[in-house]
Amino acid sequence: xxxxxxxxxxxxxxxxxxxxxxxxxxxxxxxxxxxxxxxxxxxxxxxxxxxxxxxxxxxxxxxxxxxxxxxxxxxxxxxxxxxxxxxxxxxxxxxxxxxxxxxxxxxxxxxxxxxxxxxxxxxxxxxxxxxxxxxxxxxxxxxxxxxxxxxxxxxxxxxxxxxxxxxxxxxxxxxxxxxxxxxxxxxxxxxxxxxxxxxxxxxxxxxxxxxxxxxxxxxxxxxxxxxxxxxxxxxxxxxxxxxxxxxxxxxxxxxxxxxxxxxxxxxxxxxxxxxxxxxxxxxxxxxxxxxxxxxxxxxxxxxxxxxxxxxxxxxxxxxxxxxxxxxxxxxxxxxxxxxxxxxxxxxxxxxxxxxxxxxxxxxxxxxxxxxxxxxxxx
Amino acid sequence: xxxxxxxxxxxxxxxxxxxxxxxxxxxxxxxxxxxxxxxxxxxxxxxxxxxxxxxxxxxxxxxxxxxxxxxxxxxxxxxxxxxxxxxxxxxxxxxxxxxxxxxxxxxxxxxxxxxxxxxxxxxxxxxxxxxxxxxxxxxxxxxxxxxxxxxxxxxxxxxxxxxxxxxxxxxxxxxxxxxxxxxxxxxxxxxxxxxxxxxxxxxxxxxxxxxxxxxxxxxxxxxxxxxxxxxxxxxxxxxxxxxxxxxxxxxxxxxxxxxxxxxxxxxxxxxxxxxxxxxxxxxxxxxxxxxxxxxxxxxxxxxxxxxxxxxxxxxxxxxxxxxxxxxxxxxxxxxxxxxxxxxxxxxxxxxxxxxxxxxxxxxxxxxxxxxxxxxxxxxxxxxxxxxxxxxxxxxxxxxxxxx
Numbered sequence: 216x217x218x219x220x221x222x223x224x225x226x227x228x229x230x231x232x233x234x235x236x237x238x239x240x241x242x243x244x245x246x247x248x249x250x251x252x253x254x255x256x257x258x259x260x261x262x263x264x265x266x267x268x269x270x271x272x273x274x275x276x277x278x279x280x281x282x283x284x285x286x287x288x289x290x291x292x293x294x295x296x297x298x299x300x301x302x303x304x305x306x307x308x309x310x311x312x313x314x315x316x317x318x319x320x321x322x323x324x325x326x327x328x329x330x331x332x333x334x335x336x337x338x339x340x341x342x343x344x345x346x347x348x349x350x351x352x353x354x355x356x357x358x359x360x361x362x363x364x365x366x367x368x369x370x371x372x373x374x375x376x377x378x379x380x381x382x383x384x385x386x387x388x389x390x391x392x393x394x395x396x397x398x399x400x401x402x403x404x405x406x407x408x409x410x411x412x413x414x415x416x417x418x419x420x421x422x423x424x425x426x427x428x429x430x431x432x433x434x435x436x437x438x439x440x441x442x443x444x445x446x447x448x449x450x451x452x453x454x455x456x457x458x459x460x461x462x463x464x465x466x467x468x469x470x471x472x473x474x475x476x477x478x479x480x481x482x483x484x485x486x487x488x489x490x491x492x493x494x495x496x497x498x499x500x501x502x503x504x505x506x507x508x509x510x511x512x513x514x515x516x517x518x519x520x521x522x523x524x525x526x527x528x529x530x531x532x533x534x535x536x537x538x539x540x541x542x543x544x545x546x547x548x549x550x551x552x553x554x555x556x557x558x559x560x561x562x563x564x565x566x567x568x569x570x571x572x573x574x575x576x577x578x579x580x581x582x583x584x585x586x587x588x589x590x591x592x593x
Numbered sequence: 594x595x596x597x598x599x600x601x602x603x604x605x606x607x608x609x610x611x612x613x614x615x616x617x618x619x620x621x622x623x624x625x626x627x628x629x630x631x632x633x634x635x636x637x638x639x640x641x642x643x644x645x646x647x648x649x650x651x652x653x654x655x656x657x658x659x660x661x662x663x664x665x666x667x668x669x670x671x672x673x674x675x676x677x678x679x680x681x682x683x684x685x686x687x688x689x690x691x692x693x694x695x696x697x698x699x700x701x702x703x704x705x706x707x708x709x710x711x712x713x714x715x716x717x718x719x720x721x722x723x724x725x726x727x728x729x730x731x732x733x734x735x736x737x738x739x740x741x742x743x744x745x746x747x748x749x750x751x752x753x754x755x756x757x758x759x760x761x762x763x764x765x766x767x768x769x770x771x772x773x774x775x776x777x778x779x780x781x782x783x784x785x786x787x788x789x790x791x792x793x794x795x796x797x798x799x800x801x802x803x804x805x806x807x808x809x810x811x812x813x814x815x816x817x818x819x820x821x822x823x824x825x826x827x828x829x830x831x832x833x834x835x836x837x838x839x840x841x842x843x844x845x846x847x848x849x850x851x852x853x854x855x856x857x858x859x860x861x862x863x864x865x866x867x868x869x870x871x872x873x874x875x876x877x878x879x880x881x882x883x884x885x886x887x888x889x890x891x892x893x894x895x896x897x898x899x900x901x902x903x904x905x906x907x908x909x910x911x912x913x914x915x916x917x918x919x920x921x922x923x924x925x926x927x928x929x930x931x932x933x934x935x936x937x938x939x940x941x942x943x944x945x946x947x948x949x950x951x952x953x954x955x956x957x958x959x960x961x962x963x964x965x966x967x968x969x970x971x972x973x974x975x976x977x978x979x980x981x982x983x984x985x986x987x988x989x990x991x992x993x994x995x996x
Binding site: 263415433439448450451577 | 636725936
């Protein structure tokens with residue numbers, strides 16, 4: 216009996232109704248669910264098609280990819296002038312990409328800055344891998360940042376010395392963000408611990424005042440403070456470098472936000488962990504180092520990544536105090552008479568660069584969050 | 594055993610010793626005191642050192658101290674001022690006050706618009722229409738991952754890329770878009786309008802009390818009197834009647850091209866426009882995520898239960914889901930508003946004269962950096978505190994009242 220049934224069913228295999236499963240059914244459920252939904256879908260398709268065609272026309276079909284350069288190195292942007300508003304002038308990128316990426320770093324030495332970008336990216340990738348989440352990671356960070364410093368400055372191993380006021384572009388953005396994080400992190404840990412030190416009320420209030428004061432004011436005011444007030448703080452005659460001051464401002468600003476993130480982790484840890492550590496007779500620092508911080512910090516890695524995305528974007532503000540980061544380099548490139556008025560193209564490329572960095576980090580952080588959530592729920 | 598009934602703690606000889614601070618490193622309280630003295634003393638010494646250096650530096654550079662400069666004539670031209678201002682007459686203090694007003698103008702408009710746009714996008718991300726939800730998601734992901742400053746530059750370039758006043762875009766009668774900003778007609782304000790506005794406020798209060806009455810009636814009888822006809826009559830018809838009774842004056846001041854620029858009408862400057870558009874679009878992407886997660890945080894059972902009660906779809910949202918979602922939404926929304934207010938300081942990069950920009954100019958003129966930075970911080974701390982207080986009050990109002 217069973218064999219006949221099987222045979223019969225294979226002979227009369229029927230397709231499922233068209234509107235129950237498959238792409239048509241999906242479209243009906245998700246795009247043309249009701250008359251309103253249908254109208255919205257059609258209107259959006261129309262708008263998207265118009266915008267898409269317009270963009271392709273502008274960015275590819277009508278675009279100018281290069282302009283003639285005379286033997287003296289004078290650029291002739293007439294072609295770009297003629298298609299302004301109709302097509303993109305990618306020639307500005309072709310001419311200026313190295314300046315935008317590396318700033319005023321000596322042209323022949325720019326491979327060093329390029330290697331630094333690669334090192335930074337490698338550092339981020341290594342830090343993202345869970346198998347490297349050990350104490351050695353701190354050594355990897357210190358080592359890589361040291362190598363980056365050597366490469367950027369040079370002066371050893373046959374590399375020419377490059378003073379840091381000629382650094383610029385993407386390496387500068389990465390330096391400000393990464394050194395900012397690396398140095399803000401230990402400070403943030405201490406401030407977060409200080410804010411939770413109930414037995415030390417004076418220290419606790421000091422930490423609260425620091426955190427709330429910094430979080431209450433915009434980064435620009437901190438950067439202004441670093442650039443105009445900091446020289447006043449120093450003994451007469453001693454004037455610390457502009458980049459150093461900006462970096463210090465970023466560190467102090469970032470540490471306040473990072474401290475709040477870390478405090479979240481410290482609070483989320485069950486009280487039993489603290490009590491168990493006390494019961495073992497550990498001292499305060501042993502308790503923190505061996506029991507509390509390893510768990511609390513692990514818990515706040517996703518928000519810490521989000522925090523890092525924020526400070527990566529925020530480094531662009533150093534433009535206002537005249538530090539030569541990626542955005543400043545682009546602005547300077549646009550100030551050149553030949554390329555004035557082609558800001559859209561340059562901004563678009565910058566947006567893509569920033570987007571690639573931030574989006575990959577935020578994807579990573581979300582994946583991590585989901586993974587952590589799963590292990591907690593289990 | 595005789596000791597079985599005696600609690601050892603009752604024995605005076607075995608009581609723990611009285612807990613005064615002992616001069617021993619093993620006493621945690623002594624350690625706490627010593628640590629605090631060391632840390633606070635260290636920081637106080639550092640601050641004292643910095644202040645001493647600063648005083649010394651100020652003397653060497655012959656920079657005045659104190660807030661005396663606030664009364665001096667400013668001499669800074671300010672393009673946009675909501676109160677009367679003439680650089681040749683008015684003081685630094687007034688210039689700073691104009692900066693504060695400009696900051697508030699951007700922040701308040703930005704907060705309102707970004708909340709509306711963000712809520713719409715947040716709801717769009719939850720739409721059943723795949724295309725709508727994908728587009729909203731792409732918007733949120735893209736805008737969040739590009740620095741605000743870059744976006745502001747982009748919008749400012751767009752505003753400056755508009756044609757000159759003579760060739761200005763003219764989409765609707767009386768509206769002109771040019772590189773001098775957006776020109777719109779301005780209503781010539783007359784007494785009748787003030788009275789109509791007063792009538793509107795009265796009608797608004799009346800509607801609220803009517804709604805309260807309706808709630809009481811509903812609680813007593815189970816039948817809710819209609820609110821919207823009363824609201825319509827009080828808030829729309831009443832002011833219109835007042836306005837009509839006073840002769841219904843309605844004159845628009847049209848912007849007119851004269852020479853190389855426009856005369857009359859209301860101007861939205863390119864700087865203000867670019868800053869507002871940039872801030873709203875950027876902040877809306879954060880607001881959208883907050884709204885989305887707030888609505889998602891309401892358990893599905895709540896939707897189903899409301900449906901089972903036979904509530905209409907719009908009522909489910911308004912009466913069941915939104916009040917519960919708001920509790921999740923408000924706290925992160927507060928910090929988004931705070932960051933919008935702080936981000937408005939990026940105005941300095943595109944030349945909109947907000948408080949940071951004006952104080953920065955003053956600071957370069959007078960060299961009084963300490964006072965300038967202190968004032969910037971004071972202004973922002975006040976704004977932050979006001980927003981926090983308002984949002985905390987609102988949060989307490991909508992909080993779940995538990996036993």
